[in-house]
Amino acid sequence: MDTTLRQLSAYAAVARAASFTAAAAQLHVSQSSLSRAVADLERQVGAQLLERDTRNVQLTAAGVEALRIAEQIVNAHRSGMKELQRFLLGESGTVAVATLPSVAAVLLPGVISGFRERRPRVAVQIMDGLEQSVLGRVLAGDADFAITTGEPSGQLEHRPLVRDRFVAVLPEGHPLAERGEQEAVGWEELAREPFLAVGRESSVRRLVDAAFAQVDARTAPAAEAGSVATVGGLVAAGLGVTALPALVLPLLGAGALVHRPLTGPVVDRRLDIALRARRPLPLTAQHFLDTLQAFRAEERPLPPGVTWA
Amino acid sequence: MDTTLRQLSAYAAVARAASFTAAAAQLHVSQSSLSRAVADLERQVGAQLLERDTRNVQLTAAGVEALRIAEQIVNAHRSGMKELQRFLLGESGTVAVATLPSVAAVLLPGVISGFRERRPRVAVQIMDGLEQSVLGRVLAGDADFAITTGEPSGQLEHRPLVRDRFVAVLPEGHPLAERGEQEAVGWEELAREPFLAVGRESSVRRLVDAAFAQVDARTAPAAEAGSVATVGGLVAAGLGVTALPALVLPLLGAGALVHRPLTGPVVDRRLDIALRARRPLPLTAQHFLDTLQAFRAEERPLPPGVTWA
DNA sequence: CGGATTGATGCGGACAACGCATGAACACAT
DNA sequence: ATGTGTTCATGCGTTGTCCGCATCAATCCG
Numbered sequence: 001m002d003t004t005l006r007q008l009s010a011y012a013a014v015a016r017a018a019s020f021t022a023a024a025a026q027l028h029v030s031q032s033s034l035s036r037a038v039a040d041l042e043r044q045v046g047a048q049l050l051e052r053d054t055r056n057v058q059l060t061a062a063g064v065e066a067l068r069i070a071e072q073i074v075n076a077h078r079s080g081m082k083e084l085q086r087f088l089l090g091e092s093g094t095v096a097v098a099t100l101p102s103v104a105a106v107l108l109p110g111v112i113s114g115f116r117e118r119r120p121r122v123a124v125q126i127m128d129g130l131e132q133s134v135l136g137r138v139l140a141g142d143a144d145f146a147i148t149t150g151e152p153s154g155q156l157e158h159r160p161l162v163r164d165r166f167v168a169v170l171p172e173g174h175p176l177a178e179r180g181e182q183e184a185v186g187w188e189e190l191a192r193e194p195f196l197a198v199g200r201e202s203s204v205r206r207l208v209d210a211a212f213a214q215v216d217a218r219t220a221p222a223a224e225a226g227s228v229a230t231v232g233g234l235v236a237a238g239l240g241v242t243a244l245p246a247l248v249l250p251l252l253g254a255g256a257l258v259h260r261p262l263t264g265p266v267v268d269r270r271l272d273i274a275l276r277a278r279r280p281l282p283l284t285a286q287h288f289l290d291t292l293q294a295f296r297a298e299e300r301p302l303p304p305g306v307t308w309a
Numbered sequence: 310m311d312t313t314l315r316q317l318s319a320y321a322a323v324a325r326a327a328s329f330t331a332a333a334a335q336l337h338v339s340q341s342s343l344s345r346a347v348a349d350l351e352r353q354v355g356a357q358l359l360e361r362d363t364r365n366v367q368l369t370a371a372g373v374e375a376l377r378i379a380e381q382i383v384n385a386h387r388s389g390m391k392e393l394q395r396f397l398l399g400e401s402g403t404v405a406v407a408t409l410p411s412v413a414a415v416l417l418p419g420v421i422s423g424f425r426e427r428r429p430r431v432a433v434q435i436m437d438g439l440e441q442s443v444l445g446r447v448l449a450g451d452a453d454f455a456i457t458t459g460e461p462s463g464q465l466e467h468r469p470l471v472r473d474r475f476v477a478v479l480p481e482g483h484p485l486a487e488r489g490e491q492e493a494v495g496w497e498e499l500a501r502e503p504f505l506a507v508g509r510e511s512s513v514r515r516l517v518d519a520a521f522a523q524v525d526a527r528t529a530p531a532a533e534a535g536s537v538a539t540v541g542g543l544v545a546a547g548l549g550v551t552a553l554p555a556l557v558l559p560l561l562g563a564g565a566l567v568h569r570p571l572t573g574p575v576v577d578r579r580l581d582i583a584l585r586a587r588r589p590l591p592l593t594a595q596h597f598l599d600t601l602q603a604f605r606a607e608e609r610p611l612p613p614g615v616t617w618a
Numbered sequence: 619c620g621g622a623t624t625g626a627t628g629c630g631g632a633c634a635a636c637g638c639a640t641g642a643a644c645a646c647a648t
Numbered sequence: 649a650t651g652t653g654t655t656c657a658t659g660c661g662t663t664g665t666c667c668g669c670a671t672c673a674a675t676c677c678g
Contacts, residue, residue, distance in 0.1 A: 003390060005314050006666095020625060030668050035626060037666090045390075047397045048589060054624055054674045061453075061591040065396045069389040076385035080378040081312060081354075087374045088356045094370075144370070280357055282370040315635095329656060339637050344657060346635090363643045363655050 003044055005077055008070040010037040011049065015067045018057045090283030092121040097288070098135075098143035100203070102228070102248040103271060104128040106303060107147070107162070115291040122284050131203040138274055144285035145275040149203040158272040160309035161292070164245040165261070165268040166211070167305055171238045172256040186264035187243075191217035194240035199226045203269065208243050211267045232257060245269050246305025261305075270309055312353055314386055317379040319346040320358065324376040327366045399592030401430040406597070407444075407452035409512070411537070411557040412580060413437040415612060416456070416471070424600040431593050440512040447583055453594035454584040458512040467581040469618035470601070473554040474570070474577040475520065476614055480547045481565040495573035496552075500526030503549030508535045512578065517552050520576045541566060554578050555614025570614070579618055 013023040014034055024031040042049050049063035059067065086092045095115075099108065104126050112124050127137050131150050137143040139155060152158040168185040170177045176185050176193070191212055198205050212218035222240045225231045228248050235242055236255030243262060244252075273289065275281060281289075296308045322332040323343055333340040351358050358372035368376065395401040408417065413435050421433050436446050440459050446452040448464060461467040477494040479486045485494050485502070500521055507514050521527035531549045534540045537557050544551055545564030552571055553561075582598065584590060590598075605617045 003386075005386075021623085031625075032627080032669080033667055039626085045393060045397065052625060054626095055676060057625085060589065061402070061593075062393075062397055065402065066393055069393050073382075073386050073389045077312075077314075077382050080382045084354060084371075084375055084378050088354065088371055093374065141367075279360075280369065284370075330654085340656075341638080341658080342636055348657085361656060363657095364645060366656085 003041060005074065007037050007041040007044075009074045010034050011041050012067060012070045012074055014038055014057065015050065015059055015063060015070075018059075020052075020057065086121075088283065090122065090287045091119065093282070093284045094123045094125055095282070095284040095288045096125040096127060096137075096143040098127040098129070098133075098137035098146040098148070100131065100134060100148055100271075101128045102245070102251055103147050106247050106250050107271075107306075110300070111288075111292055111295060114295065115288050118291070119284070119287060122287070124288070130201050132201065135274065138276060141276070144282055145273055145289070147271055147273055149207075149269050149271060150274065152272075152274075155277060156274045157277040158274050160270055161273050161296070162247075162271050162302065163268045163307050163309050164247045164271055165266065165305040165307075166207070166243050167246050167249070167259045168262050169232065169235050169242045169244050169249075169252070169257055169259045171235055171241075172258055174241065174258070176241070177258045177260060182261070184261040184263040187211055187215045187262060187267070188217055188264065190241060190243060190262070191215065194222035196231050196234045196240040196242045197221035197224045198228055198231050198242075199224060202228070204228070204244060204248070207267060207269050211243070211265070214265060229253060243267075246303060247271075249305075250303070312350060314383065316346050316350040316353075318383045319343050320350050321376060321379045321383055323347055323366065324359065324368055324372060324379075327368075329361075329366065395430070397592065399431065399596045400428060402591070402593045403432045403434055404591070404593040404597045405434040405436060405446075405452040407436040407438070407442075407446035407455040407457070409440065409443060409457055409580075410437045411554070411560055412456050415556050415559050416580075416615075419609070420597075420601055420604060423604065424597050427600070428593070428596060431596070433597070439510050441510065444583065447585060450585070453591055454582055454598070456580055456582055458516075458578050458580060459583065461581075461583075464586060465583045466586040467583050469579055470582050470605070471556075471580050471611065472577045472616050472618050473556045473580055474575065474614040474616075475516070475552050476555050476558070476568045477571050478541065478544050478551045478553050478558075478561070478566055478568050480544055480550075481567055483550065483567070485550070486567045486569060491570070493570040493572040496520055496524045496571060496576070497526055497573065499550060499552060499571065500524065503531035505540050505543045505549045505551045506530035506533045507537055507540050507551075508533060511537075513537070513554060513557070516576065516578050520552070520574070523574060538562065552576075555612060556580075558614075559612070 010023075010027070013027055014020055017023040017026065020034050020038075021031050024034050027034070038050065045066070047062045048060055049066050051058050051060055083092075097108070108126065115124065116122070127134070127143050129137070131148055134146045134148045135150055135156070138146045147161060150158075168176065168190050176189060195218060197208065223234060225234060228244065228251055231242050231244075232252035232255055234240065236257050245268070249259060273292070299308060302308065319332070319336070322336055323329055326332040326335065329340050329343050329347075333343050336343070347359065354375070356371045357369055358375050360367050360369055392401070406417070417435065424433065425431070436443070436452050438446070440457055443455045443457045444459055444465070447455045456470060459467075477485065477499050485498060504527060506517065532543060534543060537553065537560055540551050540553075541561030541564055543549065545566050554577070558568060582601070608617060611617065
């Protein structure tokens with residue numbers, strides 16, 4: 001028994017209209033087509049559903065039951081297809097963003113609230129982690145795209161988003177901080193202080209090491225900690241200094257810290273949108289990126305030290 | 310956009326198996342057929358649902374959503390068809406029986422409980438009323454069949470079910486009752502007592518009038534009441550006597566009444582199963598009638614005065 | 619008793635779906 | 649690096665299904 005949707009909706013139309021001819025007009029098909037469709041359905045289910053005496057059509061007991069069931073099935077189909085369309089149009093569903101903690105905490109909240117205003121039925125899932133885990137999420141397809149540092153690989157397409165300048169982070173009252181609020185500090189000066197580094201898995205560490213290498217300074221840090229917040233605590237306790245991208249400063253808490261621009265050279269990290277190359281991007285994700293690009297086009301204010309790329 | 314069930318279930322099978330070839334084996338169709346079915350579906354919904362790189366098949370975000378929805382629709386179809394089959398096999402649904410109050414109260418309860426033991430998912434609806442209303446229910450198709458008195462018409466087919474003998478109903482201590490428990494009373498004797506009749510709409514009334522006419526007695530009753538129970542009350546109060554089919558005696562309540570067989574002549578009413586001629590009988594109703602006929606074949610005990618026809 | 623309307627059906631044509639065979643891309647082993 | 653096997657896509661010919669047109673039989677209406 002292999003009833004088709006066409007048969008069921010044909011039967012439902014005929015049963016509701018109690019007329020083959022009228023139903024045929026509604027559906028814009030010929031009367032003979034409906035006649036056959038209903039006859040086939042009856043043959044397949046093995047029961048008479050309609051009593052047709054040439055003048056009018058009425059339902060048998062089985063026909064009443066069949067109408068109820070046919071309408072259920074046809075409705076399930078119609079509403080399911082509509083739901084799928086909504087999903088495909090990006091009006092419902094989920095967008096999964098993999099990103100670094102600093103981006104998640106500082107950059108994304110404004111974007112998310114702007115996005116949700118326009119697409120209230122789309123849920124936003126943030127997967128935060130360090131660079132490697134973030135890129136892994138995208139490659140595995142768990143996340144639609146990432147906002148992160150990192151080099152373009154063959155598998156990922158990178159689109160520059162913002163530049164995030166490194167600043168010197170110093171304990172309050174440190175000599176290098178005494179020169180004034182806007183006075184810059186040089187990497188070489190920083191290299192002469194005890195340096196507190198973040199763990200090697202962090203993308204920040206790689207860039208800091210590169211900057212010191214560029215000025216021929218520094219080999220080993222005075223101490224290392226896994227998370228940025230811990231490093232901030234160590235600095236506040238007076239154990240040394242560090243260099244961090246401006247975007248992570250809000251994660252340091254309200255300790256006894258000051259920060260100064262870093263020059264000689266000016267170092268920044270670029271945060272990119274990274275997505276799988278040559279893969280169709282779900283429309284929900286596309287809409288999220290549209291919102292992000294709109295923010296950039298409007299030149300929405302960013303924290304000091306962070307600029308649109 | 311006109312997706313077919315075949316496309317949806319093909320897609321669901323492929324998506325679940327994550328392989329066209331494996332799904333093709335499961336469904337006993339060729340791989341090329343599935344390939345085309347899925348491609349057509351994708352074209353119709355306007356989105357790629359599966360990422361096939363020659364080695365393996367994985368779902369896109371839209372594909373995950375589409376799988377969920379496709380399974381919903383296919384399940385709705387499968388369970389709907391199964392439900393319809395159950396209905397057609399008479400394993401679910403309703404059987405509507407139109408019948409007289411006495412039959413409903415005395416004869417049917419046993420049959421219904423026997424029927425429901427075997428078909429627990431079939432509901433039994435009893436429509437009780439007087440003869441005319443009962444026959445009307447069947448003619449209108451509201452009831453599947455009737456158990457009632459009445460003459461066969463062209464539209465209805467009657468099948469004899471039971472015979473229900475008239476008995477004399479007397480107040481306790483009445484002279485006619487003094488002769489002993491099994492001693493019969495004659496219609497002529499009854500005609501000499503004040504007679505309490507039921508209303509003219511009742512089938513009982515017609516038969517009683519005919520019986521009195523047969524013995525050339527009685528023209529007008531001493532009093533008339535609509536319901537059998539009321540007449541019973543009047544008799545118990547000593548206002549007169551009446552004649553009723555044995556089947557209705559349980560409806561009289563526990564008043565101060567006695568009853569005696571009526572002879573000269575023996576009068577009974579025949580209760581028939583009445584169904585619409587040349588109409589297919591729903592299987593649920595057929596099963597109910599089967600139960601009833603089984604009771605008859607087993608010669609299940611009936612109340613005194615009632616015999617299988 | 620004709621005219622009109624309704625559902626069923628024979629017929630021919632168009633189109634869809636299927637299976638077979640084959641092609642192209644890729645994984646894995648040698 | 650090359651060969652072998654697996655997997656999905658696709659061209660092709662055939663089969664079968666579905667549609668609309670025209671027509672038929674039954675019924676209702678005036």
